[in-house]
Amino acid sequence: MDLGLADRTVLVTGGSSGVGLATVSALLGEGARVAACGRDADRLAKAAAGLGAARDRLLTGVCDVRDADAVHAFASRVGAHFGGLDGLVNNAGQSRMKGLDETTEADWRDELELKFAGVLNPLHATRELLRASDAAAVVNVNAVLAKQPEPRLITTSAARAGILNLSKSLATELAPDGIRVNSVCLGLVDTGQWARRYAASGSALGYEEWQRELAEDRGIALGRLGRAEEVAYAIVGLLSPRASYITGTSVDVCGGIGRGIA
Ligand SMILES: NC(=O)c1ccc[n+]([C@@H]2O[C@H](COP(=O)([O-])OP(=O)(O)OC[C@H]3O[C@@H](n4cnc5c(N)ncnc54)[C@H](OP(=O)(O)O)[C@@H]3O)[C@@H](O)[C@H]2O)c1
Numbered sequence: 283m284d285l286g287l288a289d290r291t292v293l294v295t296g297g298s299s300g301v302g303l304a305t306v307s308a309l310l311g312e313g314a315r316v317a318a319c320g321r322d323a324d325r326l327a328k329a330a331a332g333l334g335a336a337r338d339r340l341l342t343g344v345c346d347v348r349d350a351d352a353v354h355a356f357a358s359r360v361g362a363h364f365g366g367l368d369g370l371v372n373n374a375g376q377s378r379m380k381g382l383d384e385t386t387e388a389d390w391r392d393e394l395e396l397k398f399a400g401v402l403n404p405l406h407a408t409r410e411l412l413r414a415s416d417a418a419a420v421v422n423v424n425a426v427l428a429k430q431p432e433p434r435l436i437t438t439s440a441a442r443a444g445i446l447n448l449s450k451s452l453a454t455e456l457a458p459d460g461i462r463v464n465s466v467c468l469g470l471v472d473t474g475q476w477a478r479r480y481a482a483s484g485s486a487l488g489y490e491e492w493q494r495e496l497a498e499d500r501g502i503a504l505g506r507l508g509r510a511e512e513v514a515y516a517i518v519g520l521l522s523p524r525a526s527y528i529t530g531t532s533v534d535v536c537g538g539i540g541r542g543i544a
Pocket residue numbers: 295296297298299300301302319320321322323325326345346347348373374375376377396423424425426468469470471472473474475476
């Protein structure tokens with residue numbers, strides 16, 4: 283099926299690794315034009331080189347989504363370079379693995395700032411561009427933690443719940459402008475985040491065996507972590523103009539880790 287994304291333009295935050303990079307790659311594969319940002323210039327440059335896309339298809343920019351001015355500057359570059367914008371994927375971020383007693387006030391502030399600024403700064407910066415599109419869509423990359431909190435990820439779970447709630451409000455607020463807003467809720471996906479945790483764990487197991495034990499411990503029905511491309515597929519589907527009647531919803535991409543009825 284033609285997803286209707288050819289020559290559409292999409293901005294992906296955190297596009298240099300993991301889910302973001304897989305989404306950039308999938309969008310380029312659909313013939314879309316893509317803008318991607320991240321904080322680390324080298325990582326971004328390596329990711330772009332690996333994609334091998336022409337400059338008229340891929341634009342990268344170094345910016346931290348917490349910095350409203352930097353995000354606005356990047357959005358302006360995107361508008362000038364591509365002449366418009368049809369999609370925004372709010373993906374940049376990471377989780378904070380701490381329980382209540384290890385969590386400082388600064389941890390709470392930092393986590394809430396990253397999660398909320400990570401959605402609101404890019405949205406404010408691109409809203410006028412999106413409003414001008416005839417098929418605008420926003421996808422917020424969230425986590426099953428939003429609905430199924432884990433005490434060992436206490437700040438991330440709480441922040442994720444807030445973002446899921448915010449996504450619903452945004453879907454209602456932006457519908458009159460023709461902008462759809464949806465979320466994908468991830469379980470455990472094998473990306474840089476888990477590779478870093480494996481390295482930090484000092485485990486004697488190989489990475490694959492460590493992942494298998496992790497999947498069993500967390501009760502993942504499919505018995506394995508997800509792959510970034512499997513998430514990208516859901517994101518691209520929600521961005522597609524073919525999904526024109528879908529807004530205000532969330533799709534779990536979690537291998538069956540969710541225990542509720544989504
Ligand atoms: N993997 C999972 O199991 C999982 C589960 C639930 C939710 N998620 C969420 O899914 C999203 C993608 O995660 P991932 O697993 O693909 O992680 P990843 O491989 O570590 O990639 C994260 C990306 O975000 C960028 N980034 C991080 N903080 C940023 C900031 N403040 N401003 C701009 N860019 C930033 C990173 O680049 P720089 O570091 O260079 O900035 C990188 O490109 C995150 O929001 C994460 O919390 C992941």
